[in-house]
Amino acid sequence: MIKNAWAGLRDGCLDAAQIFEQHTALVNQLLDLTAHAGDTSNLILDPDLDSFYLMDVVVVKVPDLTETLGLLRDQASGIAAIHTLSEEQKIASLI
Numbered sequence: 001m002i003k004n005a006w007a008g009l010r011d012g013c014l015d016a017a018q019i020f021e022q023h024t025a026l027v028n029q030l031l032d033l034t035a036h037a038g039d040t041s042n043l044i045l046d047p048d049l050d051s052f053y054l055m056d057v058v059v060v061k062v063p064d065l066t067e068t069l070g071l072l073r074d075q076a077s078g079i080a081a082i083h084t085l086s087e088e089q090k091i092a093s094l095i
Contacts (some may be wrong), residue, residue, distance in 0.1 A: 002029050005026045009022050031067060032061065032062070035060070038059030
């Protein structure tokens with residue numbers, strides 16, 4: 001399913017909005033898969049605190065951070081392309 005979604009993104013003739021929408025759905029599927037792997041591997045039950053924190057970083061924190069950085073990159077490239085900020089973007093940057 002994820003492989004097919006990626007192939008459809010890579011090979012399709014879509015406009016920017018459609019690409020963004022499908023890419024977001026694909027990233028969400030990958031985040032869900034990572035969470036599922038963490039949940040079903042029993043790593044969360046690890047009694048050693050150091051390896052638990054390592055698992056938490058790899059399974060939870062890094063994927064979420066990667067998605068956040070991707071969204072920021074998308075916003076920044078949009079702003080760079082038009083050389084200005086809309087009122088909504090100015091407000092969002094304050095939050």
